Amino acid sequence: PWPAGALAKPESYPSRTLTMIMPFPPGGATDVQMRALAHALSKEMGQQVVVVNQPGVAGTMGPAAMARSAAPDGYTFSVAPATLFRLPHLQKVNFDPLSDFTYVICLTGYTNGLVVRADAPWKTLQDLFADAKARPGQISYGSTGIGSGGHVAMERLARAAGVKFNFIPFKGMAEETTALLGGHLDVISDPGWGALVDGGKARLLATLGNARLPRRPNVPTLKELGYDITVNSPVGIVAPKGMEPAVLKTLHDALRKAMRDSDYQRMLADYDQVDMYMSSAEYRQYAIDQFAREKVFLSQIGVKLQ
Numbered sequence: 001p002w003p004a005g006a007l008a009k010p011e012s013y014p015s016r017t018l019t020m021i022m023p024f025p026p027g028g029a030t031d032v033q034m035r036a037l038a039h040a041l042s043k044e045m046g047q048q049v050v051v052v053n054q055p056g057v058a059g060t061m062g063p064a065a066m067a068r069s070a071a072p073d074g075y076t077f078s079v080a081p082a083t084l085f086r087l088p089h090l091q092k093v094n095f096d097p098l099s100d101f102t103y104v105i106c107l108t109g110y111t112n113g114l115v116v117r118a119d120a121p122w123k124t125l126q127d128l129f130a131d132a133k134a135r136p137g138q139i140s141y142g143s144t145g146i147g148s149g150g151h152v153a154m155e156r157l158a159r160a161a162g163v164k165f166n167f168i169p170f171k172g173m174a175e176e177t178t179a180l181l182g183g184h185l186d187v188i189s190d191p192g193w194g195a196l197v198d199g200g201k202a203r204l205l206a207t208l209g210n211a212r213l214p215r216r217p218n219v220p221t222l223k224e225l226g227y228d229i230t231v232n233s234p235v236g237i238v239a240p241k242g243m244e245p246a247v248l249k250t251l252h253d254a255l256r257k258a259m260r261d262s263d264y265q266r267m268l269a270d271y272d273q274v275d276m277y278m279s280s281a282e283y284r285q286y287a288i289d290q291f292a293r294e295k296v297f298l299s300q301i302g303v304k305l306q
Contacts, residue, residue: 023062040261
C-alpha cells in the first residue's frame with residue numbers, strides 16, 4: 001500500500017523525544033497499559049517516549065487538542081478511545097473523527113462484561129432476564145455515562161430480550177463499583193470488572209466480545225446466548241492529519257513491534273483485553289465504518305442525537 005519512494009525511512013526520524021498523549025487520568029487501566037507500551041516503544045525508536053495525561057470529555061479532549069495544535073511530524077501522537085466515534089453524535093465537539101486525524105495503528109480492545117454482586121440471586125443471564133420480565137424497570141444497571149459502550153449494548157440487549165431495566169449513569173468505574181458493592185446498583189455493564197470478579201466480590205454473567213476469554217473459559221458471550229451484540233471498545237494511536245507516509249510507516253512499524261513486548265502483553269492479560277491489531281489503512285476504514293454504526297446504534301436505543 002505504500003508508494004515505492006515512501007519505503008525509504010527518513011534519515012532524521014526520530015531524532016528527539018516523542019510525546020504520547022494519554023486522554024485518561026494516571027493510574028487507570030488504559031494509563032498503566034499505555035505506559036508499558038510507551039516504554040517498549042522507546043526501545044524500538046531509540047528515543048524517549050514521554051506520556052502526558054490530558055483527561056476530559058470522555059477521553060476525547062487529549063486527541064482533539066493534539067489534532068488542533070501538534071505538527072503531523074510523528075513526534076506527538078495520542079491514545080484514541082472508542083468514544084471518538086460516538087461522542088460527536090451525542091454532543092457538540094471540536095473535532096471531526098474522520099478528517100482531523102491520521103490513524104496510525106489499532107492496539108487492543110476492552111472486554112465489556114455484565115457483572116452482578118457475588119451474592120446476587122442471578123446465576124445466569126437467563127435468570128436476570130426472567131426476573132426483569134417479572135419486575136419491569138426495577139432492576140438497575142450502571143455504565144460510565146450516557147452513550148457509553150456499556151449503555152448502548154445493554155439497551156440493545158434489553159430490546160432484544162423484551163425486558164426493561166433502570167439505567168443509572170456513573171462518572172467512572174470506581175463510583176460504579178462502590179454502588180454495586182453497596183447494594184445501590186444491581187448490574188454493571190462495562191469493562192474494568194476483572195479485579196471485582198477475581199476478588200470474589202462479583203459474578204460475571206456474560207462477556208460482550210467475539211469469543212470466550214482465555215482466563216474465563218466458563219463464561220459465555222452474548223453471541224453464544226443468541227444475541228448478536230458485541231462491544232470491543234478499541235484503543236488505538238492517532239496523530240494529527242497530514243502525516244508523511246514514510247513517517248507514518250516508521251511509527252506504525254515501531255508500535256507493531258512494541259505490541260509484542262512481554263510487559264505490555266502481560267498487562268493486557270491482567271485486564272482481560274484482547275489484541276485488536278489493525279494497520280493504518282484498516283484502522284482508518286474502521287473509523288469510517290464505526291462512526292456510521294454508532295449513529296445507528298444510538299438512534300435505535302432512543303438516545304438524543306446532535
